[in-house]
Amino acid sequence: MLDVGCGTGSTTLAVARLLGANGRCIGIDISDPMIAVARARAERESAPASFIRANAQNHVFEPASFDMIFSRFGVMFFDDFVRAFANLRRAAKDGAELTFVAWRSPAENPFMTTAERAAAPHLPNIPARRPNAPGQFAFADQRRVYRILEESGWAEIDIRPIDVACTLPEKQLVPYLTRLGPLGLILHEADDRTRTQVTETVRAGFDPFVHGAIVRFTAACWMVGARAPSTLTAPKEAASALRGGVSGMRRSDGTGATAVTDIWAVAQKWLLGISPPDWSGGSAG
């Protein structure tokens, strides 16, 4: 199993625990500090997981070596998506599953963009989010995600919306919104007075999400699945021949369907179980 953009290894370790001694679980992430934490966690837990510090877009994986490739919010940061997913396709065995969770649009995820909108009057230099640019919302457009996967040699592509009710303690809200995302980057360099002023304004912008000691919001995501077809010679044609509908159900032959259903159930559990600070997009975001 390969976990792409594994961060500090939460999902890699969750899958490693699930597979036990029979599994081989590898996490890859571009960030040194993230991988250092992931390795330390694996060592503490004596988990059967290992970690690679590299760019998943061009890292030379052992060809055809993974039965499943998965990612929780870790595949939206490549600068060449087709190249990256073709690289992952080469790393996958024929018939292997790809499954990942990615954000839908900023409009459907107002919690994620409240900070920058509230701060804009104070900080007009906050970089605007460019549609389709690598980053948190790069996969907002379902058809684009479909095309990227198709062009990079994946088949049986299935993209479905999921909405997950999330909470976090109110006392974590300010640390969350001042450290992460575009605002976090700018506040990091701001003087104390600006930081205090902006933090107050931005915190007030989150009032609609605050219910006493709890912050509530909905994470609007895509749950994406695909399969590595059994030929590498003509990826686009192979993908077209094998694909299902964008939002259709996967596979009618039944083979492997259980595995996918299981992994989706597990993936949804991960999504429910994580805390927003994990979702920053890292430095690459």
Ligand SMILES: C[S@@+](CC[C@H](N)C(=O)[O-])C[C@H]1O[C@@H](n2cnc3c(N)ncnc32)[C@H](O)[C@@H]1O
């Ligand atoms: C939003 S975080 C998700 C982390 C983890 N999957 C989780 O759910 O906790 C995105 C991760 O992708 C990593 N990342 C970004 N670009 C990458 C690349 N080209 N190759 C590998 N990892 C990358 C970042 O360093 C970051 O850890």
